[in-house]
Amino acid sequence: MSSIILPRSAARSLSRTTSSFRSRPSRVATRCLHQSSSPVTASPLRHRPSSKSWAPRVTVPGAAMARRTMFIQTESTPNPDALKFNPNQQVLPNSIKSPFIEYLTPRSTLAPPHPSPLAAKLLNIDGVTSVLIGTNFITVTKDSATPWAHVKPEVFAIINEFMISGQAIINTIEDKAGEVGQEGTERDSLEYDENDSEVVGMIKELLETRVRPAIQEDGGDIEFRGFVDGQVLLKLRGACRTCDSSTVTLKNGIESMLMHYIEEVQGVEQVLDQEEEIAMAEFAKFEEKLRQHRGPSAASSTVGKGSLDYVD
Known part of the structure; x- marks a missing residue:
């Protein structure tokens, strides 16, 4: 085994370094008695954690925040200007004896004995001419000039709002002045009466x-x-x-x-x-004017095979 020989100068420096480490006193890890102990205080920026009840944070999707809707079935009627809306629940209150109440004017929706906030909003739609509220359905009638595409969405939204919110559809107030604003507010005309023949x-x-x-x-x-x-x-x-x-x-x-x-x-x-008699009289006058304007030749030319007026 070979031995390592160090020069004398290197050996002297190494011995000095070793002696300096040995002569240095060791540090005492104790505190002197004359040093005052400072109280241990918490930093104002740090607080001891406290226990809190954990509640999961649920993120509601945008679809769940949408407005609630209910199923309202729409049925067509033989009258193209009338639609029947079925909310699948009772509409007419049990306190009303008649099986229906019909509102023909905006004034009738406010008059006693049975004003209706629902009918008032429906008759406020452009084109709506009457509202009939039955036991479990609502019939809305419009004029022939207004298309259903403009009327139906508003009618559906209003009925849906009343049904979900639980608002009063028909109210009952005392008729002090004898003013009857609605049609069909009396007892059912088909009800049995002992005085009938x-x-x-x-x-x-x-x-x-x-x-x-x-x-x-x-x-x-x-x-x-x-x-x-x-x-x-x-x-x-x-x-x-x-x-x-x-x-x-x-x-x-x-x-x-x-x-x-x-x-x-x-x-x-x-x-x-x-009102209906006046409307029918005006309509008859209008048809007469059209007939006179067309003349006999135009009238006869419209009657032919395939026409509604043709009889084989």
């Missing part, structure tokens, strides 16, 4: 069991106005009131059935309100 009782029973369900399916209702000289006086409501086929419904449907079962019935007549 046998014939009237049979007419009401047939109307209640055979006619009313079909008319309510079409978004309307029916009123019995009397039986005079063999004629049954009826009033159509809702979608059936302004329907072009209402006359056909009365004559070919209701009249035929009543005359078949009750021999005392000789016919059925529709009772018109004053």
